[in-house]
Amino acid sequence: MAINWYPGHMHKAKKEIREVIPKMDLIIEVLDARLPFSSENPMVASLRRDTPCIKILNKSDLADPVVTQRWVDHINSTSGMKAIAVNLKQPDKIRSILDMAPAMVPERNLDVSQLKAIILGIPNVGKSTTINILASRTVAKTGNEPAVTKQQQRIKLPNNIVLLDTPGFLWPKLEPEDCGYRLAISGAIKNTVIEFEDVAMYLAEFMMAHYPDALRQRYQLKEIPESGIELFDMIGQRRGCMRRGGIADTHKVAEILINEFRDGQLGRITLETPEMIETQLKAMEESKAAREAGKAKK
Numbered sequence: 570m571a572i573n574w575y576p577g578h579m580h581k582a583k584k585e586i587r588e589v590i591p592k593m594d595l596i597i598e599v600l601d602a603r604l605p606f607s608s609e610n611p612m613v614a615s616l617r618r619d620t621p622c623i624k625i626l627n628k629s630d631l632a633d634p635v636v637t638q639r640w641v642d643h644i645n646s647t648s649g650m651k652a653i654a655v656n657l658k659q660p661d662k663i664r665s666i667l668d669m670a671p672a673m674v675p676e677r678n679l680d681v682s683q684l685k686a687i688i689l690g691i692p693n694v695g696k697s698t699t700i701n702i703l704a705s706r707t708v709a710k711t712g713n714e715p716a717v718t719k720q721q722q723r724i725k726l727p728n729n730i731v732l733l734d735t736p737g738f739l740w741p742k743l744e745p746e747d748c749g750y751r752l753a754i755s756g757a758i759k760n761t762v763i764e765f766e767d768v769a770m771y772l773a774e775f776m777m778a779h780y781p782d783a784l785r786q787r788y789q790l791k792e793i794p795e796s797g798i799e800l801f802d803m804i805g806q807r808r809g810c811m812r813r814g815g816i817a818d819t820h821k822v823a824e825i826l827i828n829e830f831r832d833g834q835l836g837r838i839t840l841e842t843p844e845m846i847e848t849q850l851k852a853m854e855e856s857k858a859a860r861e862a863g864k865a866k867k
């Protein structure tokens with residue numbers, strides 16, 4: 570899937586982050602609990618060196634709780650970073666990050682009042698909401714539209730940590746390809762620049778394979794069909810969006826599926842597991858190695 574969404578301010582944000590990360594004592598990254606890998610900024614791993622990092626898996630109320638726990642365990646045991654799953658309705662859990670932060674940088678022997686932290690997150694992931702809870706006041710504008718935050722700002726938190734807020738941004742190269750679909754489904758990319766039906770078809774096929782009971786329940790299906798196209802037709806019939814000739818209005822069905830996923834009406838769904846990512850990365854490496862071997866032969 571080609572995504573041509575890379576506004577000018579994103580280039581600026583990327584450059585700023587590259588300059589600023591090495592000067593920080595702590596990195597806080599807000600991830601979408603439904604797609605913790607796809608919503609991660611790959612620059613963090615390459616730029617952070619030994620800077621402590623807290624990964625906040627936000628919107629956990631919308632994610633599959635069993636898979637969220639697996640992600641938290643996976644990040645805590647493999648990455649040297651600290652993961653915590655939260656949602657809007659748990660402000661106290663979000664605020665606990667303020668207590669966690671100074672303890673994460675003891676070797677730096679820093680005065681807590683001089684701790685500099687940066688908060689990162691892709692558009693619409695809930696970064697502003699998190700900042701407002703951490704700051705105990707409204708300092709960042711929130712809204713259910715990607716890219717509301719456009720400028721860098723410094724925020725003093727109640728325990729004196731200085732938090733640097735940056736505009737949410739996506740990197741242009743979305744690999745493996747599935748990551749692009751997952752980001753589009755989540756609402757991180759503006760609806761106007763995604764191929765809506767294509768993205769919804771990816772979601773339909775994912776749900777058929779991993780959450781068939783959620784589909785059965787939501788759309789009162791007796792059985793799960795063989796293909797995504799048939800599923801579109803079934804949903805179209807259930808929701809009264811059929812064209813003449815008995816074919817579903819695919820755009821309307823696509824909207825229903827994606828909006829109901831985003832609102833949590835399909836249930837608590839996670840679009841990727843640590844194992845899925847491992848398999849996809851391995852396949853990507855293998856195809857890259859095969860391409861290079863092919864080139865070397867020529």
Ligand SMILES: Nc1nc2c(ncn2[C@@H]2O[C@H](COP(=O)(O)OP(=O)(O)OP(=O)(O)O)[C@@H](O)[C@H]2O)c(=O)[nH]1
Pocket residue numbers: 627628629630631655656657658690691692693694695696697698699710711712713714715716717718736737
């Ligand atoms: N269900 C649910 N919704 C959330 C949660 N956190 C944030 N949201 C919603 O997600 C939307 C985006 O939240 P923001 O805090 O504005 O996101 P942002 O990351 O600052 O967005 P940008 O300005 O695009 O960078 C809003 O509609 C929030 O109400 C959560 O834990 N659960």
